[in-house]
Amino acid sequence: MSLAMLDVVARLLHIFGVVIWLGHNYVNVIQNPVFRPIQPTDPGDLAAALKREHGTFRYASLVVLVTGVYMLWYRGILFDALTLSGHAAVIGIGVWVGFLMVLNLWFVLWPHQKKVLGFVPAPDEECIRCSRVAFLSSRTNSILSVAAFFFMVSGAHGLFFYA
Amino acid sequence: MKLPHETLRGTLVAGIALTILLFLLARMLVNEIA
Numbered sequence: 001m002s003l004a005m006l007d008v009v010a011r012l013l014h015i016f017g018v019v020i021w022l023g024h025n026y027v028n029v030i031q032n033p034v035f036r037p038i039q040p041t042d043p044g045d046l047a048a049a050l051k052r053e054h055g056t057f058r059y060a061s062l063v064v065l066v067t068g069v070y071m072l073w074y075r076g077i078l079f080d081a082l083t084l085s086g087h088a089a090v091i092g093i094g095v096w097v098g099f100l101m102v103l104n105l106w107f108v109l110w111p112h113q114k115k116v117l118g119f120v121p122a123p124d125e126e127c128i129r130c131s132r133v134a135f136l137s138s139r140t141n142s143i144l145s146v147a148a149f150f151f152m153v154s155g156a157h158g159l160f161f162y163a
Numbered sequence: 164m165k166l167p168h169e170t171l172r173g174t175l176v177a178g179i180a181l182t183i184l185l186f187l188l189a190r191m192l193v194n195e196i197a
Contacts, residue, residue, distance in 0.1 A: 029171065029174065033170065033171045034169060034170065035169060084192055086193070087193060089192035089193050090189050090193060093188065093189050097185070135169075136166065136168065136169070139168035139169065139174055140168060143168055143174055143178040144181070145178070146178030146179060146181065146182050147178065147181050147182040147185050150182045150186070151185070161186075161189055161190050161193045161194075162190075162193060162194060
């Protein structure tokens with residue numbers, strides 16, 4: 001497979017990954033507009049579904065990261081994007097916002113969600129505390145996603161950036 | 164205490180406000196070298 005073909009595949013995977021990851025996030029925003037800790041009366045299959053969903057979108061975020069970096073590298077603008085230089089500053093801001101989102105997901109949300117979902121045993125009070133942190137972490141990513149989407153799209157269509 | 168992103172409206176407002184701020188930053192960065 002040529003690098004150009006790989007670039008097309010990377011773009012497809014990037015979009016699929018974004019849809020899986022942030023689609024999940026947005027569904028969560030709509031389903032739970034305000035914080036509600038998991039109740040002991042919630043059905044068991046809900047917990048199983050949550051575990052499955054969480055694994056799916058967590059790994060989707062890594063697919064988004066890897067394919068995004070590859071596409072920038074293929075175009076020769078990875079360094080400029082990361083250093084916010086020249087025209088690449090537009091997509092570069094999107095990259096840094098997206099990178100923050102991945103870090104937030106893996107290093108803030110996931111360690112807490114592990115306890116909520118029962119991967120790591122924890123007392124009920126700790127589970128409720130962790131579910132609140134996970135909720136806030138998820139909403140932080142919702143906020144960041146608005147900017148990430150904007151810069152993802154305007155990186156290619158951003159003529160209005162020029163005063 | 165309720166944080167801004169604990170409500171749907173707060174999440175949207177914060178997201179849009181952050182985007183506008185970053186847009187202004189990007190515009191400044193891009194025009195600096197143009």
